[in-house]
Amino acid sequence: MQLQTTPDGFSLLLDDRVLLRHSAAAPAIYVGHGQERMDMYRGNFEIEDYITERSALRHVTVEGSRISFSQAEGMAPRLEMTLAGTHIHFRSLDNSINRFWIRIQAEGDEHVWGGGEQMSYFDMRGRRFPLWTSEPGVGRDKTTEITFKSDMAKAGGDYYNTNYPQPTYVSSRRYALHVESTAYSVFDFRREAFHEIEVWAVPERIEFHSAPSFIELVEQLSLRFGRQPELPDWVYRGAIIGLKDGMNSFSRLETMRAAGVQVSGLWCEDWVGIRQTSFGSRLFWDWQANETRYPGLRDKIVELNEQGIRFLGYVNPYLCVDGSLFPEAEAAGYFAKDQLGRTAIVDFGEFDCGVVDFTNPEAAEWFAEEVIGRRMLDYGLSGWMADFGEYLPIDVELGNGIDAKLMHNAWPTLWAEVNAKAVASRGKTGEALFFMRAGFTGVQKHCPLLWGGDQSVDFSRHDGLVTVMCAALSSGLLGNAYHHSDIGGYTSLFGNVRTPELLMRWAEMAAFTPVMRSHEGNRPRDNIQIDQDPEVLSHFARMTRIYVHLAPYLKTLSKEAATLGLPVQRPLFLHHEHDRRTYAIQDAYLYGRDLLVAPVWQAAQAERPVYLPEGETWVHVWTGEVYDGGQMVTVPSPIGSPPVFYRKSSTFAETFKALAEI
Template identity: 25%
Template sequence: MQTSESIHPDKNTEKGSKTQHGRQVGTVRQVLQRSGYLELLCDGVAIVLQFVHPQILRMRVTGSLVVANTSSTAAVALTSVVPVEATLFEDEGYLQWATDFLLVKIYKERFKLEVYDVEGKLIYSLESIVSFANGQTIAQVSKFSLEHFYGLGEKTGFLDKNGEKYNMWNSDVYAPHVPEIKALYVSIPYVLHTHQNGVYALFIDNPSESVFDLQSSSDTYQIQTAVGDFDAYCITGKTMKDVISNYTVLTGKIPLPPAWSLGYHQSRYSYMNQEEVVDLAKTFREKGIPCDAIHLDIHYMNEYRVFTFDNGRFPNPQGMVRTLGEQGFHIVPIVDPGVKRDPRYEIYREGIAEDHFCKYIEGNIFYGHVWPGESAFPDFSDDLTSAWWGEKHKFYTDIGIQGIWNDMNEPAVFNTTKTMDLEVIHRNQGQPKTHFEMHNLYGMLMTRATYEGMKTLLKDQRPFILTRAGYAGVQRYAAVWTGDNRSFWEHMEMSVPMLLNMGMSGLAFAGADVGGFAHDVTAELLVRWTQLGALLPFFRNHSALDTARQEPWQFGDKVESLCKSAIQLRYQWLPYLYTLFFEASQTGIPIIRPLVLEYPEDPNVTNLSDQFLLGKDILVAPIFRPSMYKRLVYLPKGRWVNYWSMEECEGEAYRVVDAPLEIMPIFIRKGAILPEHPVAQSVSFQNVETLSFAIYGVPLDQPYRYTLYEDDGVSYNHLQGGSNLFEVSLEPVSVNQARLSYRYLQYGYQVSYSSRVFKFKTLKTPERFVVRGMKRVEFAELAHSEQGYALNSSKNEVWVKLSADLSAAVLELEWGEG
């Protein structure tokens, strides 16, 4: 016997019977000019156009024809949207809407949108929008000649994403991390498009699943959103840097982190008990290897309950944190979102009583299996829940902890879908949405709750937050690491273009697990990865349970010495690195940069994926293969100095350079003035005795200038003027004469060091170097002199020393011809 189910329409197997038929946005029927925006009423949809910045156009496509929706997700920094007045011109066939920077042309008969710059060049062309009854939207955007695509956040593959296709869906991917994996832990639906006419970026603020297809057509690329409004921001600027900076005006910039978080972090899944952690710290100090942070993975907890310690494994966590703090270490514990279902567990009881957990629409709580077993998940879309979660971190701050590591916050769940049920409802501040609609926001909202809670609890101390998952704007709250990589040479190589694109997507504070998380590292791979990691924004060595240990000393004296040297180089360059972090906090420009960002006209660097720049002055060329002791390095325009040999090289050329195991090729841009600190065991700007500047620009062919940023590295005093901007200039006077000067551009922080030393490198005849009006002394005497200059014959350099009490000085320099 058959029932009516036998004629269910979905059982019809005729070809095409299940095909979703979309409706292309067609004729613009009505144009409504509102205060600060335009509303276009089209067939079946409304399109809201809004200039949120003189160089950023927002276009929101919604099914509602009643009320224009100009709200935004948590990705957009609330203070960044300031509507811009624009002039509207309407003709029979099209509209023109213009600011001082952009002209937007909208075709009325068959909706199409074009953006032109002030020179009349077509920068961006939206060819069509198709909407579907199931909530999907597909947009077709024009491609151009001589084009390249960057950004897209945390994605595998090479630097240039042209010809690729990626999904935006935060995913717990333990394995495999290979180029064909289209979605990882962080989703940034943002693409930076450079072409013959200029550059722009497109940010699609839709935290559900989306697809960026840059491979299926040679004429257009396609963006598909699964559900919800198609909310697109076209971000323009004259250069790639301008566009990135404008994008971070929209989504926010990194806060200046605590200086200690820029140091070396040591982690393992897991350091099992208090004794092991204390011994680990002791070994670092005995061996003289700098280290600032030790991370605690899930085994520190009582049966993986967040906001607990296992009293058997860690009998005195407060004493441990205090003792290690006195030695310069910070403890960073892991905190996951899953709260164990246990009526005796205080956090769970509170969450139930105060209604903090995610639920289905019928009111029953969603439970998922993670490390503690069956667990509930806080609904971070609700401000009360976020505040509750943030306050719970008092458990950590009360014992002296200042850093938190958020993991498993995609959210990861041990089930077939690998995440929370898509029908779960998030309260979303009174505008409920399903998890399907908000999935990619979950990790960021958790991180925001963590950051804001820690910031409140620590009062005048800056917190450090590390997250695995995130969405656009997560940079306002946390550093990001690239998740569970492997101890493979290929994974080390893959991390560079991934991190470079993350930087161009606003995630300036990012890194990959040094040595690789899973699999067994080899001695050579550990050395090469430590050399690379030492010059990345976030520097952590992390390894998995039951894998070879990979602390720097695990492979004998030689490997230990080489890892130690790499770590020491980072600590030496900390003032340079910290200044780059300050610049990123002000401009959004990334700390590590693909060469194309600084040399956009050079066709050799558009897809250069195995080199990068630290700032604009240091070029890094890592070694990505075993038993490889030479490599080809491309040097861009200008002259470059080999850091190890001091050989000067002409740019716009390839060079084969030596790379024995103790050397990762590094080149310094000629003219660079690099600040340096004495190597310390941990970061403390209050204990620096001497500030040095290494100068790579004599003889001179042009003026050089560098501005150092300084503050206490700990507090928020810099926001009230408690910081310095210290400018050093070197200007040519004649063929063999120059003028060195320095001054404070801003002064508000009392430095600890008593002297400044200027180290002149790349001198052909250093013995003929003269500083007029200053006494020349023997090099051994310089350390005991308040000021003077001396030849450091061991390095073929001249060092000039002055008292730090001098807030400004001008020195006349002269050298003989070689």
């Protein structure tokens, strides 16, 4: 970091890039005060801010690596900034400050990516992104009827809503910026000359990372935030089949296997029992085997293991008041409290729960050991969905004494750590596989696998199949190497149901992701399932065979992820950074370096245009036709033949060529 002073300000450079430029006429930093209103309803938030002060800090005093900011010469300084390596640290000198803005220099043709797991826009330039973990909302497009209806039920969303925000971005100028703060923040990329970062607190620091290439930059970020272990060997055997049909799940699994489906795991989230609500069948949130719904489950798990199939379940950080674990946790004081010091009770939609307080080390240890360790891992589970990390209410009292509004974003990382500790306590890191949709800074260190959340069961632009690719690419740049999704989507509301076409197209995409996992959705009886249609079942079986065929290649990508931090699904520019035409592509991805996958994400699409990056010769997997890179090509894309290309020079060329025969 280089500091260059001027008569009334300074410039801050990182490897000759000007990142911060301050003068009295164009200050870089503003501070002030705001009064926010935050209302949470079942994980969805209405957030408003009333700014009572926003003041430019025009005057600076530079003393070595320390810079003091005040509003004008002669006035008391309100903020102090200290340079340390490639970090800038901040210290508030005014206790009234609870709003902070900083302007980072930008270039007109610059692209920016990241922000955690973004669903709608991979290239964030030109838009404003609030960063607050929440339900993404159903629909996520304010022009559509389904979002309008969802908004009426306080369940709608917008393009920026995400389970996993992170105040980190990667710039096409080959640097990355990270804000070290858990407060509500906003990345605003709408101005040509600067990016404005807003934080509802004075951040501890802002970190900069730079590298000569995007690959090296991603490697740096994965070291900073954490790297996942290699995928468990059992995953490569096929798909994880999601069924929540009690003991019928086992017979249905056998039907699928008889049809040729390659299976690595059976995932029964209803292993804890169910309850019926107006939203659909919900799970009974008491995290232990329900022997009524699954009699003899422990023995069935042993039988599956003998066949090379693992059993997976479900857990989240809440306990229902009518379950057996609730009184035990309450008696020990493990729940977050309300304003009167009582156990805080949260309505999750026709049933109430307590919030296990993970800022209390004893509560975190109890949940890791007694719930996940003893009742799940020791029982025989090899994995689970670790759900609902984004639901911490903002009005509870926590054991660490920190305002819940500041802990809300940090909560998914604490939840991931509890799961990881439980796995490590049994010596199963890299063997047991849990997956999360919620995240924040540092979740990478603990969570071995992300999933894209609760997409709608459709082809919609902002909530359907296509959003999964954007989610994988954005999160992958920040150290999350493995991403997958519910095959066929999850949310079915207002008459929106799956079609066979959607289910088959989703399976096509999933075959070229690190993990294939199906889901019956929130309303299984209303939506087509894999085993209910012979054509769908046959197609799905073939996709699982393709996934298994690619296992040797995927294993090399998994090793790269563990050693280098490179994501399995990669934006095209990661290996083609000199081809700027790749910078805004979000509906296609590189599967490792050698495969280019462009899933069909629109209904009734018989052919698809695909951009092939320059500098390579590409081979169409299904026809063998050869194309030079640097051009847009249109290829047939009937169901069963999604656009997939491989590098002709790949050492796995023969493996890829054989896909056409499966």
